[in-house]
Amino acid sequence: MMEAPGITLRCEDCRRAFDEMYPGDFCEACGGLLNAELVLDPSSAATLRGRFAERLRDIVRGGADGSGVWRYRELVLPSAARDEIVTHPEGNTPLLSRASVSAWVNVDGLLLKHEGHNPTGSFKDRGMTVAVTQARRAGAAAVACASTGNTSASLASYAAHAGIPAVVFVPAGYVAMGKLAQTLAYGALTLVVPGNFDDCLALARRAAAELDVRLLNSVNPFRVEGQKTIAFEMLQQLDWRAPDWIALPAGNLGNTSAFGKALREARALGLIDRMPRIAAVQAEGAAPFARSFAGDFAERPVVVPDTVASAIRIGAPASWARAIGAIRDTNGIVLSVSDAELLEAKACIDASGVGCEPASAASVAGIRSLRRRGVIGAGDTVVAVLTGHLLKDPEVVIEYHSGTASRRRGANPPVEIEATIGAVRDALKRRSLNRDALRGDDLAPDAGA
Amino acid sequence: MMEAPGITLRCEDCRRAFDEMYPGDFCEACGGLLNAELVLDPSSAATLRGRFAERLRDIVRGGADGSGVWRYRELVLPSAARDEIVTHPEGNTPLLSRASVSAWVNVDGLLLKHEGHNPTGSFKDRGMTVAVTQARRAGAAAVACASTGNTSASLASYAAHAGIPAVVFVPAGYVAMGKLAQTLAYGALTLVVPGNFDDCLALARRAAAELDVRLLNSVNPFRVEGQKTIAFEMLQQLDWRAPDWIALPAGNLGNTSAFGKALREARALGLIDRMPRIAAVQAEGAAPFARSFAGDFAERPVVVPDTVASAIRIGAPASWARAIGAIRDTNGIVLSVSDAELLEAKACIDASGVGCEPASAASVAGIRSLRRRGVIGAGDTVVAVLTGHLLKDPEVVIEYHSGTASRRRGANPPVEIEATIGAVRDALKRRSLNRDALRGDDLAPDAGA
Numbered sequence: 061m062m063e064a065p066g067i068t069l070r071c072e073d074c075r076r077a078f079d080e081m082y083p084g085d086f087c088e089a090c091g092g093l094l095n096a097e098l099v100l101d102p103s104s105a106a107t108l109r110g111r112f113a114e115r116l117r118d119i120v121r122g123g124a125d126g127s128g129v130w131r132y133r134e135l136v137l138p139s140a141a142r143d144e145i146v147t148h149p150e151g152n153t154p155l156l157s158r159a160s161v162s163a164w165v166n167v168d169g170l171l172l173k174h175e176g177h178n179p180t181g182s183f184k185d186r187g188m189t190v191a192v193t194q195a196r197r198a199g200a201a202a203v204a205c206a207s208t209g210n211t212s213a214s215l216a217s218y219a220a221h222a223g224i225p226a227v228v229f230v231p232a233g234y235v236a237m238g239k240l241a242q243t244l245a246y247g248a249l250t251l252v253v254p255g256n257f258d259d260c261l262a263l264a265r266r267a268a269a270e271l272d273v274r275l276l277n278s279v280n281p282f283r284v285e286g287q288k289t290i291a292f293e294m295l296q297q298l299d300w301r302a303p304d305w306i307a308l309p310a311g312n313l314g315n316t317s318a319f320g321k322a323l324r325e326a327r328a329l330g331l332i333d334r335m336p337r338i339a340a341v342q343a344e345g346a347a348p349f350a351r352s353f354a355g356d357f358a359e360r361p362v363v364v365p366d367t368v369a370s371a372i373r374i375g376a377p378a379s380w381a382r383a384i385g386a387i388r389d390t391n392g393i394v395l396s397v398s399d400a401e402l403l404e405a406k407a408c409i410d411a412s413g414v415g416c417e418p419a420s421a422a423s424v425a426g427i428r429s430l431r432r433r434g435v436i437g438a439g440d441t442v443v444a445v446l447t448g449h450l451l452k453d454p455e456v457v458i459e460y461h462s463g464t465a466s467r468r469r470g471a472n473p474p475v476e477i478e479a480t481i482g483a484v485r486d487a488l489k490r491r492s493l494n495r496d497a498l499r500g501d502d503l504a505p506d507a508g509a
Numbered sequence: 510m511m512e513a514p515g516i517t518l519r520c521e522d523c524r525r526a527f528d529e530m531y532p533g534d535f536c537e538a539c540g541g542l543l544n545a546e547l548v549l550d551p552s553s554a555a556t557l558r559g560r561f562a563e564r565l566r567d568i569v570r571g572g573a574d575g576s577g578v579w580r581y582r583e584l585v586l587p588s589a590a591r592d593e594i595v596t597h598p599e600g601n602t603p604l605l606s607r608a609s610v611s612a613w614v615n616v617d618g619l620l621l622k623h624e625g626h627n628p629t630g631s632f633k634d635r636g637m638t639v640a641v642t643q644a645r646r647a648g649a650a651a652v653a654c655a656s657t658g659n660t661s662a663s664l665a666s667y668a669a670h671a672g673i674p675a676v677v678f679v680p681a682g683y684v685a686m687g688k689l690a691q692t693l694a695y696g697a698l699t700l701v702v703p704g705n706f707d708d709c710l711a712l713a714r715r716a717a718a719e720l721d722v723r724l725l726n727s728v729n730p731f732r733v734e735g736q737k738t739i740a741f742e743m744l745q746q747l748d749w750r751a752p753d754w755i756a757l758p759a760g761n762l763g764n765t766s767a768f769g770k771a772l773r774e775a776r777a778l779g780l781i782d783r784m785p786r787i788a789a790v791q792a793e794g795a796a797p798f799a800r801s802f803a804g805d806f807a808e809r810p811v812v813v814p815d816t817v818a819s820a821i822r823i824g825a826p827a828s829w830a831r832a833i834g835a836i837r838d839t840n841g842i843v844l845s846v847s848d849a850e851l852l853e854a855k856a857c858i859d860a861s862g863v864g865c866e867p868a869s870a871a872s873v874a875g876i877r878s879l880r881r882r883g884v885i886g887a888g889d890t891v892v893a894v895l896t897g898h899l900l901k902d903p904e905v906v907i908e909y910h911s912g913t914a915s916r917r918r919g920a921n922p923p924v925e926i927e928a929t930i931g932a933v934r935d936a937l938k939r940r941s942l943n944r945d946a947l948r949g950d951d952l953a954p955d956a957g958a
Contacts, residue, residue: 119568120577120746122603128569148605148862154571154598158670179626180864181900202937220862221607225940227933230923237911240923241903244910245859249940250923251933259928267933297569410694413597413669415629451630451900454690461693462686474679474689474699479708484676484700484716488651491674491698 066139069094069281072381080139081198085280093382096281098135098325105330108134112296119152128152129186132292135325136285137190146193146222150185151289153177155297155443158412164405165428169441171303172409172424173294176416176449180242182371183290183315183447184214187283192218194282200274202227206261208239210371210448215276216246227273229253231260238455239370278314279378287318288325294443295332302332304440305430307423309447310340310349310394311372313383320386336443338392339436340383341426343367343402343419346374349383353394357384368399368456371419371448393435397425403460407470410450410457417448418456515588518543518730521830529588530647534729542831545730547584547774554779557583561745568601577601578635581741584774585734586639595642595671599634600738602626604746604892607861613854614877618890620752621858621873622743625865625898629691631820632739632764632896633663636732641667643731649723651676655710657688659820659897664725665695676722678702680709687904688819727763728827736764740771743892744781751781753889754879756872758896759789759798759843760821762832769835785892787841788885789832790875792816792851792868795823798832802843806833817848817905820868820897842884846874852909856919859899859906866897867905 069078073092080096087094112132118125124142125131128151133140156172175183192215195203204227205215212228219226226248230240233256243250253260268275276283295302308315319338326332342350346365352358365375377383387394397405405428406421423444430436450457462473477483518527522541529545536543561581567574573591574580577600582589605621624632641664644652653676654664661677668675675697679689682705692699702709717724725732744751757764768787775781791799795814801807814824826832836843846854854877855870872893879885899906911922926932 113566116566116569117562120565120601120604120742122605122746149603152569152601155569156571156597177626177628181898217862217864220860225937227937232925237907238903241906242864242899244921244923245856245864245899245906246862247860247921249936250921251936252923252925253928255928263928263930263933266930270930271934271937273933273937293569297571407694411669411696413666413695415666415691415694449630449900450691450694451898454687457690457694458686472693472696472699474693474701476681476701479702479704479712481712481715481719484712484722485720487698487700488674488676488720488722 065099067137068097070097083198083200083274085275085277093279094281096285098138100325100329102328102330108329109300109331122149123147127189128293129189129286129289132289135292136289137194137282140193140197144193144197146196146218147189148179148185148221150178150189151293153293155294156414158414160412161408161414161424164408165424166431167427167436167438167440167442169439170427171441171443172414172446173290173443174414174416174446175290176420176446176452180210180213180217181449181452182210182214182417183287184210185218186289187286188214188218188276190286191276191280191282192222192224195274195276196222196224198274200224201272202274204229204264204267204273204275205277206257206264208234208236210452211278212248213242213246216243216248219248220246225249227251227267229260229264231255231257277378278312284314284318284321287315288322290315290445291319291322292326295326300331302334302336303443304336305339305427305436305442306336307339307341307427307442307444309369309372309419309422309445310342310383311346311374311377311419313340313349313377313379315445315447316340316386317379317382320382320389324389335390338386338390339426339430340387340392340394341422342394342396343369343372343422344396344398346372347396348375349377349380350394350396353387369402369419369422370453371417372422393430395426395429397422397429401425401429404469407460407468409446411470411472415450416446417450417452420446420448514548516586517546519546532647532649532723534724534726542728543730545734547587549774549777551777551779557778558749558780571598572596576638577742578638578735578738581738584741585738586643586731589642589646593642593646595645595667596638597628597634597670599627599638600742602742604743605863607863609861610857610863610873613857614873615880616876616885616887616889616891618888619876620890620892621863621895622739622892623863623865623895624739625869625895625901629659629662629666630898630901631659631663631866632736633659634667635738636735637663637667637725639735640725640729640731641671641673644723644725645671645673647723649673650721651723653678653713653716653722653724654726655706655713657683657685659901660727661697662691662695665692665697668697669695674698676700676716678709678713680704680706726827727761733763733767733770736767737771737774739764739894740768741775744775749780751783751785752892753785754788754876754885754891755785756788756790756876756891756893758818758821758868758871758894759791760795760823760826760868762789762798762826762828764894764896765789765835766828766831769831769838773838784839787835787839788875788879789836789841789843790871791843791845792818792821792871793845793847795821796845797824798826798829799843799845802836818851818868818871819902820866821871842879844875844878846871846878850874850878853918856909856917858895860919860921864899865895866899866901869895869897
């Protein structure tokens with residue numbers, strides 16, 4: 061057994077140190093975010109690689125060693141004992157190659173790291189398994205978040221498994237029942253609060269301060285530790301050969317931050333011998349980070365977000381400073397894509413048989429944009445992270461393929477036919493003429509079906 | 510390498526034999542179903558087990574060896590070359606233990622085999638990876654099905670990956686766009702045909718006969734071969750120790766048949782040393798097989814199906830004779846559960862943080878019923894197969910937890926509160942009083958929240 065020294069939580073602003081059982085997400089002295097510091101021993105890279113490989117055999121057997129998060133536990137939460145770990149298990153997501161998507165972005169070496177294949181359908185499970193494990197270790201009476209999307213679904217699932225109540229705060233004006241289905245099903249106490257999202261978060265913070273409810277924000281250091289394992293697992297799948305680029309959907313910037321930390325640690329340990337470049341891709345209507353990047357991060361703009369991609373519809377990203385570090389340390393780039401580009405990328409990923417949530421497609425749309433500008437080379441190895449499953453947002457699919465408004469590129473509406481064999485033959489013929497719609501090179505709306 | 514002799518397709522009625530490239534699902538002489546016969550060598554059990562264990566390392570690397578279907582390829586489609594295989598990959602689904610669900614059924618040794626963690630969210634992917642692989646090997650110009658549910662989603666996904674057009678026939682009166690979202694997204698040509706489901710299937714059959722479209726019905730022998738791997742994988746996860754019982758949701762009886770075949774083969778090969786008993790669980794409103802079982806299968810009733818569990822809403826199951834064989838060969842049992850029992854089982858599975866599609870919960874509801882009747886013992890090891898993901902049917906979740914009709918047991922509606930810390934405290938208190946609602950012992954509707 062490797063020694064399990066635990067981690068130190070250090071304030072990213074005033075550098076004050078806290079024990080890993082410290083219950084807050086913020087420094088009690090200055091309010092800064094807390095960073096989980098691991099003791100890294102560069103001489104252990106080969107040992108770690110061997111151990112990570114060994115544990116692959118336990119994937120179908122389940123338990124902590126079978127998890128794509130806890131397989132890397134020395135780099136996540138080394139002090140957690142096996143029986144303290146709350147695991148579904150999660151992770152073990154595929155790294156896919158699909159010719160039609162490669163052709164669409166014009167990069168042969170494109171790979172799709174599909175985080176939608178986590179238990180609740182999104183990458184959030186990787187952070188939640190660690191944050192809920194730690195909350196239970198620290199004796200929290202309940203865990204909470206303010207969200208109506210993937211975060212609350214994942215929180216509710218892991219809290220249920222841990223046997224801790226989950227509380228989800230939802231602003232009264234913003235409740236869409238469909239988005240709450242998983243949260244309600246997994247048994248979270250869902251509190252509908254008068255006011256807007258800020259009022260909601262304020263109440264959640266008071267509950268955290270006064271009721272021993274642990275608020276598991278996206279800035280929670282243990283959620284970041286869990287999310288790092290997307291990068292570790294991807295690198296293991298590539299036999300620890302770093303790709304040239306990693307493209308990420310970017311909203312609240314939690315993933316950009318987590319990838320930055322993971323890659324710094326992997327490089328420091330010698331698990332990889334060079335840094336991949338991060339491309340953080342925002343939706344045009346919610347792109348404060350991309351705008352800031354263009355001015356070398358001198359400004360921190362806040363926008364009123366507007367995009368079809370709800371999972372990255374964020375106007376004031378929480379993990380701002382961390383994400384700047386991630387971009388700088390990886391010689392990264394931040395860009396934005398339009399909703400039309402993003403939806404066309406999604407249609408292409410969906411039509412390959414893989415499928416994803418709208419926000420996920422930002423990574424693929426961003427790669428196409430960077431390839432066209434010559435920033436990404438034709439021979440580069442590029443990993444696009446897909447953050448959520450197609451089933452997370454069927455409404456966008458239906459609207460895209462059967463909407464009565466302007467027909468979208470590659471739209472695939474149902475076709476009404478007569479019950480004759482000739483009608484079937486004709487439909488198949490028309491279809492084969494239209495099969496290559498998504499291979500085209502311009503983004504203009506397309507009148508054909 | 511083990512020899513790859515291929516399989517023989519033999520008519521289950523007249524025993525006529527066909528080559529594995531025979532393109533139909535039915536015997537051309539008598540119209541009987543075709544069974545895939547493998548050459549089984551009992552001396553190879555140890556070799557096979559070792560090989561199956563070896564391939565576990567490839568799970569995160571992807572490809573055929575990393576698939577939970579093709580890992581068992583010697584027992585599925587031994588003649589398929591690696592580069593012919595159309596794999597996402599699929600399978601590698603977890604075998605879960607959850608204390609709250611065990612308590613609800615009163616069986617400590619309950620395990621949940623969760624097939625909802627396949628790529629498209631249901632077990633159908635296991636059959637489709639094999640059927641689409643074989644259709645492409647045999648040179649089919651297109652593949653087709655008549656379905657609006659999990660089958661068409663899976664067909665569309667695998668056909669897209671294979672680069673073969675998929676055609677889905679849908680009866681005009683029965684199109685619910687929400688159920689078609691995956692099918693449209695994955696790019697299947699969706700033909701809306703006037704008439705009912707039978708008219709639709711008749712046209713699909715004509716297309717299969719006249720247009721070189723391969724109809725991949727549930728009775729397709731290669732789909733059965735793929736579905737067998739749920740059983741093989743479960744047995745491998747149990748270190749080849751057979752459980753006492755395996756409970757399956759039963760509608761069209763494809764899974765019951767596939768489990769029967771898999772268990773017979775595993776027993777013949779010596780992979781297991783005794784037969785588990787199969788419990789096939791139907792919904793009360795769609796229970797012709799349960800009714801027939803009660804009369805020792807003397808009758809073959811057809812019913813007008815009516816149940817909330819759409820995936821098993823079948824009045825005239827297609828795999829009837831095969832399923833009888835599965836029940837007889839495993840000393841099995843067939844029973845039915847009411848929609849209320851099934852929905853309470855689903856609420857319990859969901860609230861454990863695992864979640865499933867409504868039909869999946871039939872297996873767990875059936876186990877509770879058999880345990881109460883003393884058929885299943887307290888010390889038995891029992892595997893419940895969950896066939897689909899929670900996200901497959903969010904409407905049923907919303908209806909259950911927030912429906913204005915009679916409140917359901919364990920319902921978890923959103924709670925409106927004032928924006929005060931006292932209101933949060935009160936809601937948490939009320940909640941903890943109601944937490945054990947699903948542990949109760951009667952099925953009467955419950956007025957509390």
